[in-house]
Amino acid sequence: MSTTESNGTGGSVASQVASTNGTKASSAKKGSPVGKAATWADERLGLATAAKKNLRKVFPDHWSFMLGEIALWSFVVLLVTGVFLTLWYRPSMAEVTYTGAYDQMRGLHVSEAFASTLDLSFDVRGGLLMRQMHHWAAMLFIAAMMVHLLRVYFTGAFRKPRELNWVIGCLLLLLGTLEGFTGYSLPDDMLSGTGIRAADGFVKSIPVVGTYVSFFLFGGEFPGDSIIPRLYTIHVLLIPGLLLGLIAAHMLLLVYHKHTQWPGPGRTEENVVGYPMLPVYAAKAGGFFFIVFGVTALLGGLFTLNPVWAYGPYDPSKVTAGSQPDWYMGWPDGALRIFPGPPLEYSFFGVTLSLNVFLPIIVLPGLMFTILLLLPFIESWITKDKRDHHLLERPRDAPGRTATMVALMTFYGLMWMAGGNDILAIVFDLSINQITYFLRVAVILGPILAFIITRRWCISLQRKDNEDLLHGYETGIIMRSAQGGFSERHEPLPLDKAYALTQRDPDQPVALERATDENGVPSPTTRSGRIRHRLSSYLHGGGIATPTREELEEAHAHAAHEHELEPAHDGASDRSLTARGENTPH
Amino acid sequence: MTLEQERKQPRLPIEDPGLGEHTWRPTDVDEAKERRAERQVAGLFVFSMVCTVLFVVGYFLIDIGDNWTTFGGLGASTLVLGLSLAGALLSIGVGIIHWARKLMADKEIVEMRHPAASSEEDREATLKALDEGLQESGIARRPLIRNTMIGAVGLLGIPAVVGLRDLGPLPGDKLFSTIWEEGMLLARDVVGTPIRPSDMEIGDLINGQPIALFETDEEGEPLYEGEDLLVNKAKASIVIVRMDPSDNTPAEGRENWAIDGILCYSKICTHVGCPINLYARKTHHLLCPCHQSTFDLSDGARVVFGPAARPLPQLPLAVNEDGYLMAQSDFTEPVGPSFWERG
Numbered sequence: 001m002s003t004t005e006s007n008g009t010g011g012s013v014a015s016q017v018a019s020t021n022g023t024k025a026s027s028a029k030k031g032s033p034v035g036k037a038a039t040w041a042d043e044r045l046g047l048a049t050a051a052k053k054n055l056r057k058v059f060p061d062h063w064s065f066m067l068g069e070i071a072l073w074s075f076v077v078l079l080v081t082g083v084f085l086t087l088w089y090r091p092s093m094a095e096v097t098y099t100g101a102y103d104q105m106r107g108l109h110v111s112e113a114f115a116s117t118l119d120l121s122f123d124v125r126g127g128l129l130m131r132q133m134h135h136w137a138a139m140l141f142i143a144a145m146m147v148h149l150l151r152v153y154f155t156g157a158f159r160k161p162r163e164l165n166w167v168i169g170c171l172l173l174l175l176g177t178l179e180g181f182t183g184y185s186l187p188d189d190m191l192s193g194t195g196i197r198a199a200d201g202f203v204k205s206i207p208v209v210g211t212y213v214s215f216f217l218f219g220g221e222f223p224g225d226s227i228i229p230r231l232y233t234i235h236v237l238l239i240p241g242l243l244l245g246l247i248a249a250h251m252l253l254l255v256y257h258k259h260t261q262w263p264g265p266g267r268t269e270e271n272v273v274g275y276p277m278l279p280v281y282a283a284k285a286g287g288f289f290f291i292v293f294g295v296t297a298l299l300g301g302l303f304t305l306n307p308v309w310a311y312g313p314y315d316p317s318k319v320t321a322g323s324q325p326d327w328y329m330g331w332p333d334g335a336l337r338i339f340p341g342p343p344l345e346y347s348f349f350g351v352t353l354s355l356n357v358f359l360p361i362i363v364l365p366g367l368m369f370t371i372l373l374l375l376p377f378i379e380s381w382i383t384k385d386k387r388d389h390h391l392l393e394r395p396r397d398a399p400g401r402t403a404t405m406v407a408l409m410t411f412y413g414l415m416w417m418a419g420g421n422d423i424l425a426i427v428f429d430l431s432i433n434q435i436t437y438f439l440r441v442a443v444i445l446g447p448i449l450a451f452i453i454t455r456r457w458c459i460s461l462q463r464k465d466n467e468d469l470l471h472g473y474e475t476g477i478i479m480r481s482a483q484g485g486f487s488e489r490h491e492p493l494p495l496d497k498a499y500a501l502t503q504r505d506p507d508q509p510v511a512l513e514r515a516t517d518e519n520g521v522p523s524p525t526t527r528s529g530r531i532r533h534r535l536s537s538y539l540h541g542g543g544i545a546t547p548t549r550e551e552l553e554e555a556h557a558h559a560a561h562e563h564e565l566e567p568a569h570d571g572a573s574d575r576s577l578t579a580r581g582e583n584t585p586h
Numbered sequence: 587m588t589l590e591q592e593r594k595q596p597r598l599p600i601e602d603p604g605l606g607e608h609t610w611r612p613t614d615v616d617e618a619k620e621r622r623a624e625r626q627v628a629g630l631f632v633f634s635m636v637c638t639v640l641f642v643v644g645y646f647l648i649d650i651g652d653n654w655t656t657f658g659g660l661g662a663s664t665l666v667l668g669l670s671l672a673g674a675l676l677s678i679g680v681g682i683i684h685w686a687r688k689l690m691a692d693k694e695i696v697e698m699r700h701p702a703a704s705s706e707e708d709r710e711a712t713l714k715a716l717d718e719g720l721q722e723s724g725i726a727r728r729p730l731i732r733n734t735m736i737g738a739v740g741l742l743g744i745p746a747v748v749g750l751r752d753l754g755p756l757p758g759d760k761l762f763s764t765i766w767e768e769g770m771l772l773a774r775d776v777v778g779t780p781i782r783p784s785d786m787e788i789g790d791l792i793n794g795q796p797i798a799l800f801e802t803d804e805e806g807e808p809l810y811e812g813e814d815l816l817v818n819k820a821k822a823s824i825v826i827v828r829m830d831p832s833d834n835t836p837a838e839g840r841e842n843w844a845i846d847g848i849l850c851y852s853k854i855c856t857h858v859g860c861p862i863n864l865y866a867r868k869t870h871h872l873l874c875p876c877h878q879s880t881f882d883l884s885d886g887a888r889v890v891f892g893p894a895a896r897p898l899p900q901l902p903l904a905v906n907e908d909g910y911l912m913a914q915s916d917f918t919e920p921v922g923p924s925f926w927e928r929g
């Protein structure tokens with residue numbers, strides 16, 4: 001069962017294709033250079049057995065499957081540019097006199113870290129480009145991971161057997177964010193120092209151990225002289241190592257499970273349809289690496305990012321107005337801004353509990369992350385669905401799931417807005433107090449509202465799909481009947497599309513389970529069973545079932561009858577549903 | 587149908603029409619089009635080489651350093667290196683993808699999936715092997731060995747934690763004091779000059795430091811430098827404001843902390859520790875730029891808005907015999923963000 005079925009004609013296709021794919025220079029047959037190298041390697045590594053299956057491994061094609069690839073390639077760009085930076089950057093907080101090329105700062109006492117960042121920017125050719133590419137790639141890395149995560153969630157690609165890859169993906173996002181924060185702190189400029197100082201405040205808010213953690217982290221009182229070297233080790237060794245390992249595991253699982261695919265003709269839960277790894281997929285993916293690399297080069301060359309020379313070296317008595325962390329740290333920063341202070345700090349028995357900081361910046365991100373991590377497990381607990389899933393679902397076909405993520409996104413977005421409340425106030429000429437009071441309410445009501453609206457919206461989209469299936473899609477052509485009435489002409493859906501639409505899983509609430517005791521008497525439902533039932537009824541109730549074969553037949557028979565009364569309309573696809581709901585043969 | 591039944595035997599309202607016909611691309615059937623695509627791909631690769639050469643030329647020709655060449659306000663070097671590198675990389679990428687789309691076989695193929703789980707036999711064989719191994723080790727029969735081994739390995743966690751002890755000193759009471767003390771002069775930040783009450787008009791705000799941070803010892807070496815300077819600055823920074831004495835409502839016990847409406851507060855936000863600097867002289871409100879906590883300096887720096895929970899600590903002021911502002915004592919409470927032991 002493990003061999004590739006190349007659909008019969010595979011071999012003959014290659015010969016029909018352009019002659020550039022010929023056998024001259026690049027054959028891998030025995031005796032050719034490629035073949036010899038492969039034999040040499042196989043005699044030592046025995047790779048052929050594994051490679052046999054994987055060289056022509058099938059990868060389905062869809063634009064949204066590229067998002068994870070962007071994340072992967074920007075990580076590679078980060079490795080390359082990061083190593084370049086380490087050759088000049090010096091992770092030391094020792095005070096030196098800046099003597100480099102940047103006039104405005106020459107003679108100032110700054111930390112070695114800051115001085116070497118200035119050197120990278122003004123004395124090393126290509127250094128500024130690499131710094132900016134590194135920073136742009138970091139943003140791209142995290143943004144791509146987030147959008148990729150949304151894609152996986154909205155299409156149900158996280159379902160069994162892929163839950164563990166979802167968990168790995170979440171860990172990657174967490175580590176990537178931490179990696180970004182540690183990197184942002186390295187130049188030891190005004191903004192990054194302010195960030196570290198705030199981090200010290202966060203740590204100190206942890207009950208019982210906070211002060212100790214802060215002293216251990218900073219090697220004494222803030223700022224000390226240890227934090228930058230320590231963050232450096234974390235940034236260039238610890239987290240990249242973990243990321244590398246997790247990314248490898250992520251990819252291995254991807255290969256093992258094989259990629260999910262969209263429903264469609266010939267695509268089932270048992271197969272995977274697409275292009276072979278070699279050559280098409282490898283070429284597209286490899287080419288895409290150069291594109292991601294090139295785009296970061298373009299961004300790094302054209303757009304200044306983090307001009308640390310304009311901010312100046314860190315000085316614990318100074319701050320710039322409107323200081324903002326990198327965008328991906330925006331939402332916890334927003335939470336920090338809108339949590340009210342006075343009612344949340346307590347002093348008792350000689351200690352202080354600073355919930356106004358601890359809750360938004362330590363507990364809330366931890367909670368959000370845990371929720372994210374558990375989403376697949378929560379869903380499968382509610383649905384009691386233990387089957388494997390390889391066909392993707394459209395967001396509308398799982399209204400409860402889609403609405404859940406939209407609610408989380410709304411929460412994230414509102415918190416993120418709160419992170420820019422000062423900027424919003426200036427841009428829209430509002431009072432910062434009003435924005436803050438508004439957001440305090442909105443972060444609670446917003447997600448609830450978003451959930452309800454999204455769920456309804458999905459259900460009406462389902463209804464529309466059924467309309468299209470039963471009565472055809474709207475062509476936009478207005479017909480005038482003999483009686484003078486106007487109506488829009490409906491055409492039956494192309495068969496491929498209709499089939500894809502009906503291929504979806506039923507979305508129904510699970511029944512309330514009643515266990516029976518030894519005597520066969522139904523016992524009262526368990527508490528967890530009741531909770532499950534209630535959640536399931538809300539998340540999965542209200543969905544519209546796909547029309548049955550009989551309904552389709554009836555609708556099409558009806559349409560055919562009307563059709564006869566109308567002049568024939570050309571352009572109808574030959575692969576479309578016939579009057580009896582049967583398929584036209586192909 | 588119940589959900590379970592339906593999941594096991596999904597209805598198929600429409601039969602699977604099967605994979606569609608493969609359609610040939612123009613480059614598959616038209617030799618001229620194929621040639622053109624081939625030339626386009628090679629052209630892109632050549633363009634990439636040109637860009638790489640440009641990169642090297644730009645690297646050596648364009649000045650950076652003391653008098654760097656600029657272009658539209660940007661460093662010309664960064665711009666040229668970035669654009670040429672981007673050109674080189676993008677054209678390789680576009681070239682390869684163009685090649686894949688136009689010239690490589692585009693027939694979709696089908697592969698069968700198999701369950702992620704191992705087969706029943708494999709699973710049983712593994713369990714059996716595991717069981718045999720465990721039997722032979724006798725771990726179940728010798729709880730003494732098992733338990734002491736778990737204990738021994740578990741205990742190794744302790745050195746792993748203890749070994750980190752020297753990451754930093756214990757906090758002690760370091761967070762409870764700053765270098766402010768009785769008689770320490772207030773100095774302007776940056777320049778380090780002392781301040782007379784008459785230097786300040788109503789509505790003024792001065793950023794200040796203890797004068798010790800600017801002093802030198804007998805050999806002309808600064809008293810505080812490097813890390814020491816930063817640590818002390820991080821705690822001792824102050825703001826000094828002057829307001830109409832009638833605007834100020836001092837808290838109980840703080841009636842003599844101001845000098846003619848001159849008040850001094852810690853500059854370190856009690857939220858998470860940003861230095862504060864945005865002052866509205868009319869309302870006497872001081873706003874933290876980090877998360878917008880707002881403190882009313884005429885009312886003991888009470889929090890009037892935002893996420894901070896405590897007022898800014900106040901430094902009691904006096905005037906020395908030369909007429910300069912000085913501290914009566916250190917702050918009477920810890921400055922900066924809250925922490926557990928703070929009380």
Ligand code: HEM
Nearest residue numbers: 079082083085086089135138179180183184186236240306
């Ligand atoms: C995987 C994810 C990574 C992320 C998200 C990331 C992020 C960042 C960010 C945002 C900066 C600040 C850049 C600036 O100055 O504007 C930075 C600096 C730096 N990164 Fe990374 N980085 C990553 C990986 C690496 C790796 C693998 C290395 C080296 C092996 C590295 C080495 C450095 C160095 C030396 C700096 C300081 C140089 C400077 O700021 O000019 N980074 N990083």
Ligand code: FES
Nearest residue numbers: 855857858874877
């Ligand atoms: S640090 Fe001042 S408001 Fe947060």
